[in-house]
Each structure stands twice: as structure tokens, then as C-alpha cells.
Amino acid sequence: MLHTANVIKMFALGVRAIGLVSLVGLILCIVGSTSVTSLDQLASGQPLLSAGKILFAAVYVAVTVVTVFAVVLYYHTRTQRTQSAGEGSLILAVVIALPLILVRLIYAFLGTWGKDKAKYSPFTGSLALQIALSVWEEIAVSIVFIAIGFVVPKVSSNGDDANDVESKPEGASALRNGMI
Secondary structure, three states: OOOHHHHHHHHHHHHHHHHHHHHHHHHHHHHHHHOOOOHHHHHHHHHHHHHHHHHHHHHHHHHHHHHHHHHHHHHHHOOOOOOOOOHHHHHHHHHHHHHHHHHHHHHHHHHHHOOOHHHHOOOOOOHHHHHHHHHHHHHHHHHHHHHHHHHOOOOOOOOOOOOOHHHOHHHHHHHHOOOO
């Protein structure tokens, strides 16, 4: 069986890898979008945009797997440990956001590889579809995480909170070593 510290290190590396892939996808989408100065040049940025969208789909799958793992771990260990009051709320926020992000990804894929690309294009497509399948999802995900930010208790560094990561020696060293 793996030692807990090794599991935390592997998990932290996995999360960092997901973040790195997401960053590369974002860069590809930005470069692909900024290389287009008119609708006539839309095809010039399309390969970079497509590659970025594929990377975002891979990130979505990875985040979904991590979320399922976190939910199972959270419910499996809830009676075995003391937990921060915000852990369940954060997991709930991610679970609520994942389907909304999926709709947004599907909209992006329909604009790139769909049967009727012009209908789903953010440049030439239907404004109603863009609002329903893109803008609304982005607003809803933002509202969910802002609301959870107000609900999750602040973690203080003065040791008052028994669940404070920094008040526990092993938590503080894990935080300093970049494992959390």
C-alpha cells in the first residue's frame, strides 16, 4: 500500500499536469483567435483553435475523473477523520459546474466540427444559441464558485481553526513543499 505522503505527491503532480495542459490549451486558443483579423482569415487560426479545444476536452475528462475520485474519497473517509467545513461545499461546486462546462465544450465542438458550423460559430452563428450554450454556462459557473466562496469558512493561520492546514505541522510542511 502506498504511503499517504506519496499519494499526496502523486495527486499534486497530477493536478499540476492538468493545469499545465489547460494552460497550453488556453495559449493555443488565444494565439489561434488573435491570428484572425477578419472573417475571411478564420481558417488561418482554426488549427490552433482546434488543438486548444481538444486539450480542453482532455482536461475536462481528467477533471471529471479527479472529481469522481474526490467524491468517493470524501464519502468513504467522512467518518474516519475530521474534515474542514468547506470540503463538501467545494466538491459540490465542482459537481454542479461540470455539466455546465460540458455544454460549453459541446457548443465549442459544434462550432468547429459540427454539421452546421456556421450556426454554432461565435463569429457568424446565432446569438440566441451563443447565449444559451455559452454565455449562460460561463455566468452560472462563475456564480456557483462565487457563492461557494462566501459559504466556505476562511482558514486562518493563527491556529484557532482545528482543521487549519497551517496549524498542523504535517499540513504546514506539505503546504511549504507544494504538495497541497
